[in-house]
Amino acid sequence: MKTTTPGMWNRLLGQEAAVGVLRASLASDRVGHAYLFVGPRGVGRAPAALALAASVNCLDDGCGTCAICAKVLRRSHADVHHISAEGGQIVVDQVRALREEASRAPFEGRMKVFIIDEAERLNPAAGNALLKVLEEPPSSALFILMTDAPDDMLPTVVSRCRRIDFVPLGFTEIVEILTQHHGVAEDRAAWAASAGGNLAAALRLSKDPAAEERRERHLSYPERLARAGLSSAISLAGEVRVEADEAVDRLKVRQKDEIKEHAEAYGEARGTAAARKRLEVRHKREARRTEQQTYEIVLTDLAAWYRGALLARHGDGAPDAQIEAALGDCALSAPTTSFVDALERIEATRVALSRNAQAGLALEALFMHLGSIG
Numbered sequence: 604m605k606t607t608t609p610g611m612w613n614r615l616l617g618q619e620a621a622v623g624v625l626r627a628s629l630a631s632d633r634v635g636h637a638y639l640f641v642g643p644r645g646v647g648r649a650p651a652a653l654a655l656a657a658s659v660n661c662l663d664d665g666c667g668t669c670a671i672c673a674k675v676l677r678r679s680h681a682d683v684h685h686i687s688a689e690g691g692q693i694v695v696d697q698v699r700a701l702r703e704e705a706s707r708a709p710f711e712g713r714m715k716v717f718i719i720d721e722a723e724r725l726n727p728a729a730g731n732a733l734l735k736v737l738e739e740p741p742s743s744a745l746f747i748l749m750t751d752a753p754d755d756m757l758p759t760v761v762s763r764c765r766r767i768d769f770v771p772l773g774f775t776e777i778v779e780i781l782t783q784h785h786g787v788a789e790d791r792a793a794w795a796a797s798a799g800g801n802l803a804a805a806l807r808l809s810k811d812p813a814a815e816e817r818r819e820r821h822l823s824y825p826e827r828l829a830r831a832g833l834s835s836a837i838s839l840a841g842e843v844r845v846e847a848d849e850a851v852d853r854l855k856v857r858q859k860d861e862i863k864e865h866a867e868a869y870g871e872a873r874g875t876a877a878a879r880k881r882l883e884v885r886h887k888r889e890a891r892r893t894e895q896q897t898y899e900i901v902l903t904d905l906a907a908w909y910r911g912a913l914l915a916r917h918g919d920g921a922p923d924a925q926i927e928a929a930l931g932d933c934a935l936s937a938p939t940t941s942f943v944d945a946l947e948r949i950e951a952t953r954v955a956l957s958r959n960a961q962a963g964l965a966l967e968a969l970f971m972h973l974g975s976i977g
């Protein structure tokens with residue numbers, strides 16, 4: 604059964620209903636002009652948008668291996684356009700540029716595809732401009748809007764689109780997808796699912812060979828704090844900052860490739876400056892998200908240690924082998940209440956960092972607190 608599904612589609616797990624509808628439209632050659640992909644981030648909306656964009660252009664049903672599919676996947680296909688918010692909004696100039704682009708014939712493919720991320724960020728003027736395009740869509744254009752908040756969009760725009768719902772994937776489903784379809788070991792899948800928080804991030808983590816090493820380091824923090832106390836708090840906060848910087852550096856290497864591909868696809872011709880600018884804005888946002896994700900993972904690992912310590916105290920055993928190895932003696936010496944307190948502090952720090960608190964200070968305060976207990 605799986606072998607009959609083209610490559611671009613069989614990567615989409617846990618979204619059978621959405622995939623079924625889209626594949627049926629493709630099979631009957633009745634792909635609409637506008638779709639609204641509704642669902643939380645990281646569950647497969649973006650891969651589904653790429654699969655649809657590839658399928659209407661690929662000569663082999665979205666095979667996933669040909670040059671066309673490869674370009675769509677790398678986001679370097681000249682007829683597949685990605686639109687996202689600039690400074691928090693999608694503005695009318697972006698929609699005007701889209702309209703102009705949509706009116707031209709495809710450059711190298713059969714269909715021009717416009718993938719609009721966070722469509723709820725279309726401001727009213729942009730929404731109205733898009734509505735005009737959707738009312739009389741050019742015959743060779745396909746619009747895919749993605750959102751997790753359709754209620755924040757202009758109802759007239761929503762009603763012009765065919766809505767496809769993507770279901771949220773829970774912890775258990777993410778673990779199941781990782782273990783059964785990606786060959787990830789159970790322990791590691793459970794960690795990636797909780798540290799990543801969504802399927803896309805969990806998948807990335809479980810395939811990152813250095814992730815396990817980093818986890819081991821995070822799990823050693825409580826012991827280092829117990830041994831060296833407050834003097835290690837500042838250096839641990841520094842280590843975490845370095846780790847975040849390194850993650851952003853790795854991202855920048857990938858972004859550089861994308862900039863190069865972009866230049867190859869569009870050249871430096873007139874009118875490409877706006878596209879370059881948009882790419883730059885998206886890259887900055889990705890960098891922020893990557894930094895955030897690093898903190899998220901560190902805090903998840905720390906919380907796992909303290910939760911493991913609590914479990915060990917109650918004689919229930921550690922949740923997994925890696926945590927058990929990291930617990931050591933200090934998990935036995937501190938009072939239970941201090942573990943509960945530590946978990947609360949970690950959660951508070953996570954919330955503060957997600958609200959853009961200054962990372963260095965927030966981490967130092969957390970480590971100082973964790974170093975003072977026990």
Ligand SMILES: [Zn+2]
Pocket residue numbers: 657661662663664665666667668669670671672673
């Ligand atoms: Zn293909």
